Amino acid sequence: MSVGCLCIHGYTGSPEEVQPLVDFLKNRTDWELANPTLPGHGEDLDLEGHYYQEWIATAELALLGLVERNDTVVLVGFSMGGMIAAYLAAKYDIERLVLLSAAGKYISISQMLKDIGEMVMDAWKGALGSNELFKRYKKKMKDTYLFSTIQFMKCVQFTRPYLGQVHCPVLIVQGELDGMVPRKAAEFLNEEIPAEDKELLFLKQSKHLICHGDDRDELCQKVLEFLG
Structure with missing residues (x-):
């Protein structure tokens, strides 16, 4: 039986966000793995003028290709990609769904302040340039437009109601140190998704980029x- 696995990255991100997981699965299975770049995303962001419907459509087309070529299809979604994956799982006959740091609700102010505190300490030591979190935040703040941030919010608003229509087995994974999408978000997903087969996993040492933690x-x- 052939298996197709679609992995969907997050807002302002790229396939690299989930690539460690993709490589892990590629080395241990014979699955067809798809890890597309959503329009306007990638290492060089160009989000201006791109609508959330394009992001969903790109993921959906990749999914339909996997469905056509495989007996079984599973979904993995990270951050905003998790919400898109949940929407697709509600719409299509998906075998299993994995939600990683899925951006369904909430922002953790306290963890963000801790992250900023670490940046300040590095700045005091003259080492801010080597702080990976700072470099990522700086790049995203520079490259992210207000228009596209509104599109991100619309994407979450559009996909959130479909959580109640997800009935396939679901694995929800959340980093306890996530400064963008904290613990309450995973608990919210666990409450909203009616699937009988659900598992909620918290990783103690992981921040938002959970595949790199x-x-x-x-x-x-x-x-x-879970997927095997």
Whole structure:
């Protein structure tokens, strides 16, 4: 039986956000893996003029290709990609769904302040240029337009009602140190999704970029066990 696996990255991100998981699955399965770049996204952001409907349509077309070529299809979505994946799981006959740091609700002010505090400490030590979190935030603030931020909000608003129509088995994974989408978001997803087969996993050492966190080995193994 052939298996197709679609992985969807997050807002202002690129396939690289989920690439460690994609590589892990590629090395251990014979699945067809798709990890598309949403319009306007990628290493060089060009979000101006791109609508959320384009992001959803790109993921949906990739999914339809996998459905056509495989007996079974599974979905993995990170951050905003998690909300798009949930929407697709509600709309199509999907075998299993994995939601990573899915941006359904809430923003963690406290963790963001901790992250900023770490940046300030690095700045005091003269090491801010080597702070990876600072470099990522700086790039995103520079490249993100107000228009596209509104599109992100519209994407979440559009996809959120479909959580109640997801009935396939679901694995929800959340980093406890996530400064963008904190613990309450995963609990919200767990409450909203009516699927009987649900599992909620918190990773103690992971921030928002969960596939690149200190728990990534545990994460990858868990996803493989769940999808396999």
